[in-house]
Amino acid sequence: MSLLSFPGAAEPDRSVGSDINRLQANTRRRKHLGVSTLVLFTRCSxxxxxxxxxxxxxxxxxxxxxxxxxxxxxxxxxxxxxxxxxxxxxxxxxxxxxxxxxxxxxxxxxxxxxxxxxxxxx
Structure with a gap:
């Protein structure tokens, strides 16, 4: 179960969910490397x-x-x-x-x- 879904909830927006999943994976990777970071999420080209x-x-x-x-x-x-x-x-x-x-x-x-x-x- 992802952070954006729960039983009975409407289907989440896949584009936002995939962006959030990438950020979560990136944050986990950075924490694993021992780097404390603040991830700012923006959509731009x-x-x-x-x-x-x-x-x-x-x-x-x-x-x-x-x-x-x-x-x-x-x-x-x-x-x-x-x-x-x-x-x-x-x-x-x-x-x-x-x-x-x-x-x-x-x-x-x-x-x-x-x-x-x-x-x-x-």
Missing amino acids: HSDQVQKSDDFQTAFGQRMRTLREQAGLPQEEVAHRMGLSSSSYARIERGQQAMRTSRLPELVDALGVTLQQFFSEV
Whole structure:
């Protein structure tokens, strides 16, 4: 029995049910990996999702660069402190590569800021 059906209930909307089932499976998978997440459910086209992701990556990278420059650190130093190659760090900063969220503590430590300070401008 799914969350959307019970004896005597009308047949659930399959499109919504399948989306919810995918979210539940995704949430279970993330919990299994030990990642605490907040899943936001929105319906939008694939191109909208890609655009939003690209916009966020670009803004995230620009924030990294701003804070790095304010701290007077070269890319190589921040990359070394995070345990990344210089080229990977540069791609993240340019918004060409996503960074794993598990690296956030390393990033803010390397930049000498808190998570709150980092995300106050993104």
